[in-house]
Amino acid sequence: xxxxxxxxxxxxxxxxxxxxxxxxxxxxxxxxxxxxxxxxxxxxxxxxxxxxxxxxxxxxxxxxxxxxxxxxxxxxxxxxxxxxxxxxxxxxxxxxxxxxxxxxxxxxxxxxxxxxxxxxxxxxxxxxxxxxxxxxxxxxxxxxxxxxxxxxxxxxxxxxxxxxxxxxxxxxxxxxxxxxxxxxxxxxxxxxxxxxxxxxxxxxxxxxxxxxxxxxxxxxxxxxxxxxxxxxxxxxx
Numbered sequence: 001x002x003x004x005x006x007x008x009x010x011x012x013x014x015x016x017x018x019x020x021x022x023x024x025x026x027x028x029x030x031x032x033x034x035x036x037x038x039x040x041x042x043x044x045x046x047x048x049x050x051x052x053x054x055x056x057x058x059x060x061x062x063x064x065x066x067x068x069x070x071x072x073x074x075x076x077x078x079x080x081x082x083x084x085x086x087x088x089x090x091x092x093x094x095x096x097x098x099x100x101x102x103x104x105x106x107x108x109x110x111x112x113x114x115x116x117x118x119x120x121x122x123x124x125x126x127x128x129x130x131x132x133x134x135x136x137x138x139x140x141x142x143x144x145x146x147x148x149x150x151x152x153x154x155x156x157x158x159x160x161x162x163x164x165x166x167x168x169x170x171x172x173x174x175x176x177x178x179x180x181x182x183x184x185x186x187x188x189x190x191x192x193x194x195x196x197x198x199x200x201x202x203x204x205x206x207x208x209x210x211x212x213x214x215x216x217x218x219x220x221x222x223x224x225x226x227x228x229x230x231x232x233x234x235x236x237x
Contacts (some may be wrong), residue, residue: 004028014128014206016055034061043140043196051137051200060136064107070142071106072098073149076165078231085165091157094165113226114138117219125215127205137200144192152185194220 003012006020018028034057042050054060075098079085088094114135121127121134156164159182163174172179201219202212 015052015203016128016133016206018056028056031057033057033059036062036065039140040143043143047196047199048203051140051203054136054140054200055133055204057136060132060139063135063139066139066142066146067106067110068103069106069146069149071104071109072102073145073153074109074227075102075105076149076153079165081231083165083167083170085162086167088162088165091162094162095157109226110135110138113219113223116222120218120222121201121205121215124218125205125207125211127207129205133204134201137204138197141196141200142193143196144189148186148189152182152189156182 004015004017005012006023009020009023011020011022018030019026031053034054039050039054039062042053079094079098085094114131117138118129118131118134121129159175159178160171163169164171197219198212198216201207201216202209205212205215207215
């Protein structure tokens with residue numbers, strides 16, 4: 001557990017407490033708002049300090065935006081997984097619905113996921129985490145996935161077009177070198193987001209390493225259930 005000592009009364013407090021629980025003295029600088037560009041870069045450069053700042057922030061800015069962009073990436077991932085491109089004759093017909101459905105999907109999916117994650121944290125680990133903090137650290141842990149959606153996905157669409165979402169021919173046969181490079185970058189973004197998610201969840205719940213690993217494992221399984229099952233249904237359809 002991360003603690004901070006009050007300089008006034010020497011009481012140990014959670015690292016997430018802005019004021020001392022005993023004497024009420026300020027323990028840390030006030031954080032009113034989050035600057036998107038600054039926070040995005042800081043979460044990659046110094047994740048621990050940044051997630052603490054995110055939890056201390058009075059306004060959890062840009063959570064909706066990060067969820068929406070990630071949702072767009074998830075929709076295209078589902079298209080790729082299901083090979084849905086074989087049902088279309090024009091990439092535009094696939095893109096337009098995704099641009100509408102993706103952000104809505106991200107909003108609903110991550111709000112449901114964080115709501116369930118919050119109750120798992122409270123009931124199984126007796127955590128003092130707040131729902132707002134859990135949603136905020138989850139959103140900012142998605143920064144690598146957001147970068148993948150904004151930069152890698154357009155590259156995939158430019159290089160492969162509709163063929164990125166087809167099974168016949170599969171994209172890895174169409175342009176193998178480009179496919180494996182871009183897929184590797186996608187995988188790296190996912191692993192980076194998982195690493196950030198672990199740090200964020202550990203700090204937001206103020207858990208020891210062992211408990212944090214167990215909690216994050218449970219939450220990854222939960223997220224997999226919320227995403228893989230719909231993808232399998234889309235594949236069948």
